Amino acid sequence: MMTTGMTAADLAHTARSSEDIRHELGVDPVSVRSIRDPAIYELEREKIFKKTWLKVATSWELPKVGDYKVKELAVANASVLIVRGKDGQIRAFHNVCTHRGNKVVPTTGFETFGRSRANVVTCRFHGWVFSTDGPLRSVPMKERFGKLDSACLGLREIHCDIWEGFVFINFDAEPAQSLTEYLGDFGKLFSGYPYEESTTAFRYSTVLNCNWKVAHYAFSEGYHVPTIHAGSLPGFQGIEHTDFKLMGPHASSTIYGAGMDTAPSTLAFASMLSTTERHRPRPDQLPPAINPERRADFQFELPNLFPNFIIHLASGCGYPGMSFFTHQFWPLDHGRTLWEGINYFRPAQTAAEQVAQQHVNALHRNAWLEDTATMEDTFSGIMSGTIDEMQLMDQEFLIRHAARTLDTFLAA
Amino acid sequence: MTNPILPAPFTDLAPLAAHWARPSENERSEIRWSASADDFKALYEAMMPRLDDILALLSQHPATDMPEEVRNLFLLACAFAEASPHHELYRGSSAVPYSFDARRFVRTDGDVAL
Ligand code: FES
Numbered sequence A: 001m002m003t004t005g006m007t008a009a010d011l012a013h014t015a016r017s018s019e020d021i022r023h024e025l026g027v028d029p030v031s032v033r034s035i036r037d038p039a040i041y042e043l044e045r046e047k048i049f050k051k052t053w054l055k056v057a058t059s060w061e062l063p064k065v066g067d068y069k070v071k072e073l074a075v076a077n078a079s080v081l082i083v084r085g086k087d088g089q090i091r092a093f094h095n096v097c098t099h100r101g102n103k104v105v106p107t108t109g110f111e112t113f114g115r116s117r118a119n120v121v122t123c124r125f126h127g128w129v130f131s132t133d134g135p136l137r138s139v140p141m142k143e144r145f146g147k148l149d150s151a152c153l154g155l156r157e158i159h160c161d162i163w164e165g166f167v168f169i170n171f172d173a174e175p176a177q178s179l180t181e182y183l184g185d186f187g188k189l190f191s192g193y194p195y196e197e198s199t200t201a202f203r204y205s206t207v208l209n210c211n212w213k214v215a216h217y218a219f220s221e222g223y224h225v226p227t228i229h230a231g232s233l234p235g236f237q238g239i240e241h242t243d244f245k246l247m248g249p250h251a252s253s254t255i256y257g258a259g260m261d262t263a264p265s266t267l268a269f270a271s272m273l274s275t276t277e278r279h280r281p282r283p284d285q286l287p288p289a290i291n292p293e294r295r296a297d298f299q300f301e302l303p304n305l306f307p308n309f310i311i312h313l314a315s316g317c318g319y320p321g322m323s324f325f326t327h328q329f330w331p332l333d334h335g336r337t338l339w340e341g342i343n344y345f346r347p348a349q350t351a352a353e354q355v356a357q358q359h360v361n362a363l364h365r366n367a368w369l370e371d372t373a374t375m376e377d378t379f380s381g382i383m384s385g386t387i388d389e390m391q392l393m394d395q396e397f398l399i400r401h402a403a404r405t406l407d408t409f410l411a412a
Numbered sequence B: 001m002t003n004p005i006l007p008a009p010f011t012d013l014a015p016l017a018a019h020w021a022r023p024s025e026n027e028r029s030e031i032r033w034s035a036s037a038d039d040f041k042a043l044y045e046a047m048m049p050r051l052d053d054i055l056a057l058l059s060q061h062p063a064t065d066m067p068e069e070v071r072n073l074f075l076l077a078c079a080f081a082e083a084s085p086h087h088e089l090y091r092g093s094s095a096v097p098y099s100f101d102a103r104r105f106v107r108t109d110g111d112v113a114l
């Protein structure tokens, strides 16, 4: 495991105070041009989404040989087949038949799950058969092709690697960095948590009429919590957003706080979960540099894994029983975004645990409804041309950092 | 809907179960979205005082594979788990105040029935 021997001190160089952040990232307002200008979006597709490592699946979504998932990624004009081969390895391929280009696995919506029975996938158009590890296995009426180099007609593979059970792909023919290099200190900071134990997932998505960065930025700060979440998290006062960390293109921070004014039903469900070994708060399971002092009021870690992924690691300390939750923001075009939010729990053993998880999930889903309420209005406001800049306070530093990272990639 | 059977001592909750208990989140959401403040209040006042007892009973059953009457109670408890914030936090509003349209939120995992 990557964490062997890792201590909080090993990542001390990533730590930043608010003063450090002001000094390093500046205090000036940040331009909204990269949100407003459709031409920037075209650059982002080429220089970011087709160059960086993108999370597309988790290994525990595809537990068995033959399990697959297809992801439609408009940002790269791609349909991506992620499949666990006969050898147990997860690979990614363009979901494109090498005969004439049909989709090999038909899809519905943005994500399609399935299992290949005999470790093959078959294109329905003319029946070409591919192994789940890529090669072209059989072609009907093969002898009627005057020329067919079937050894070179396997599924077109996409670079794919796994970190802590999260499956990433890179569309670049020759990625400049390996996944481990790309994740860098982020990979070290977040590694060591037993993510794969939290196989119960409540998954939501919606298509937002906004630029992907508007959605991303709205989930990248805690400044909005007392206002936007006054309904679902009343009295979530005195939150402390601190422990800022900069890690190359990635960044992170920590939310501490007394938590919400707990309503009676939440209290009942929470106390039920907190008395079970598998759902109780587990600050001890956090990686060493996250909440290094093991403060009891730790809520969750709030990072940005550039360009479009957030893992909120909570270890049961924030929302009762919740192991972690993730957000991802997929551009569909300049002004449309697919948002995906997933709440992860360890599996409920009893029916009572399941009910309690439904409650916690519902509370969090409701908070997400409050978050997403701002996004289309924010984008309209920016598109109106009324403001040219965003004013950013210390606890919006993830936005400042992401905007700067974006500029760096676009200038490369 | 005819009243579902419930385990003792919760048989009196059967009319509530008939209205609220459904196996999938989408179905329960449809019911919640059409509920009034009084509906939320009635559910809350019937369920909240007995929640610990209900959870104690449900703790004795695995999350999958329950006898039918326990499953009916379980589904009612799921509906309550999702509805209680509307009474406790949202003043009986069926929508989360100042929120995005909940109908545009898609449960992406196919809303597997419990
Ligand atoms: S396009 Fe796939 S078999 Fe013809």
Ligand SMILES: [Fe+2]
Pocket: A219, A224, A225, A228, A229, A367, A371
């Ligand atoms: Fe929020």
